[in-house]
Amino acid sequence: MSRALGPAALAALLLIPGTAAPAGASGAADSPSLPGMPTTVADGRPCTAGSAKKSAQVPWAQSFLGIDRAWGLSRGAGVKVAVIGTGADLRRVPALDGRVTGGPDVVAGGTVRDDCVGYGTFLAGIVAGGQQQGLEAAGVAPEAEVIAVRATDRHGATTPQALTKGIRAATRTGARIVLVALSVPSAPKELKDAVLAAQKAGALVVAPASAREWESGAGGSQAEKGPAYPAALPGVLAVSSVGPGGKPEAPGTEKGRRSQPRLSAPGVSVVGPGPGGRGQFTGSGDAVAGAFVAGTAALVLSYHPRLTAEQVAHRLESTAYGAVGETPDPGIGLGIVDPVRALSAVLPEERPQPPSGTRRASAPAVPPLDPPEARNRALAVAGGAAGVAVLVAFLAFVLPRGRRRGWRAGRAGGPVTETG
Template identity: 95%
Template structure:
């Protein structure tokens, strides 16, 4: 199963794959640099050290279609659903609601359960980034957009100004999200323990009909919580019953390499893009890149919003079941340690007719039923995108070659369509 997902990365090699996908920090084709199409967007932090300034706005943008957007076939999914009518709470560092056009009309400020009041800003920027992955709008000249651009995101802050949190703060954030009427709650933070207060908050959200999504890991670079997070053991609330734990994969469809970030980890149920992901950030129209299981969780939360908008009668458990049973690579009920039951597939999650949904024949057996839209495996979308990118790269090389060779040939008397030695010009 894993070998098929990594075939593209093995064929092209890491350097070629990175160049074609314009992963930040890699070389870009000539003419691609500049503020309008930057190959090196700044990274969005998960925390800001005490005493350090808030994350500055980005002056860079990329006009390229983000790899994660192509990988998941988001454009195909929009043919069926854009998440209208669904409320998604993102519990994190807040959101910059005054200066980020991608969030206008899509993200509202929920409560700040640590400092009090209502969320208006985001010193760290991570919550802004995640809200954009869930429901960010497409801006003029840019291809990047959220998974469910017509969903409503409620930004709840459950951290200090600099991004630190506690189990008690998370519990308050989950309760606030539940009270706001959120149908999907993405807890974008992890803690090393689950006291009764946190367990009760998750259970109350589930009883209210909300689907709780959480990152499978609590890594140092992701949570900034220090040495306690680096111990072995589960991450919470991902390890709690009924919570949809999510891990991250890169452009090759592979989970992050073991040892990438130390910390606690729970068994994921699903995975999604979480490496070199493009999205909005604080401070204006510029873009950032982000990583981590919380970023992957934002893709899953957005996909859940698409599904619930298209299938409004589904319960939270049924939405989770649909996401898991239609995931790319799903082969049974035993999760893979790296990717869980598979990589979330928005198109299949929307269009597939599950076995239990097929009509029964008079004999009592289930009839086969065609899905509403032909399913699109993420690797097919990825392979086509890479083929186009590879073709463009080949044309670039060819043009450069001809630009170098033809003038030299002409100086030596060569003409197209003629074999042999130099051609002598005649009157």
């Protein structure tokens, strides 16, 4: 005959690690039935068709970053973000209405009006897409202005020369943030000069840390190793992607060129808009992570408009999840971007100075946040502890009282009696 567990034994059982999955740590993709967003379209293949599917769920990346809480402080108003990619569908995507305008098409000439691949449309939506009726998905900075610049051919392939023209065109728009969603395997002098000119004009340049998506179209091989450009250039904020739960790609699994990231952000199975209408897609890649960082930079610049590009980058890096020093981790750089903390934190150098002649106390460093997995695990344990407290109270007080009143557990289907 088995013996009933006492309160202490029940408490220990409930707190055994692994008995409950922490929220947000699942590796499951958002709405796996949504079509995937390609990064290129093969020669001879039709353009990406519009999606007929939508998801009413809150996308994991949006919840993971706490973007809705950041909107209480800033929504990116008054900030221009240039997205250099495959263009944007400006005629048929409601999420982009009033938020995305067509910039120069440096390859075909003229002004951007469409997007055969769809990846540029997707990234523009991650930066500043509007929330649609019945859908929870929205861009990071929905009141920012995105200027779509195309630096690829119709199928999504680029070159260092096209990328150079795209960066110079983006700089001429006056954008404070330039998201270069393309990577190439080399950086000729003109590309370096274009990036430097953008930085001198006051723009923060953000780029994917890897070149896997674009290298086959940029004169390289998927098997090549080495840095990706412009991510590897000085002053460029290189970004890598993480999946649900904040896990980076396992070391050693990368293919193609890759530079050391400075920051990371969600970039696996992310939900966003695409070409052709109101439907949604899922997209992945370091460029997607870069879109989250660019959108967060827009929130910061709108809330702290006097910051320079260097100061914005410093704020993003100093307030990232797990920011512990100046040595970037190979997988996530200095940490995972944190929109709420990037807006609200008071950095050590921003603290008020004491009056002259008084002893100055050393300014405490900004405390590092635990990595998302640790935070989720702590929340799960805290929730389990609260449940244990309630259970212990029940076992210690309610059951004895009931027994004093004559309560006994009855058999299934048996009569329940009460004695006075």
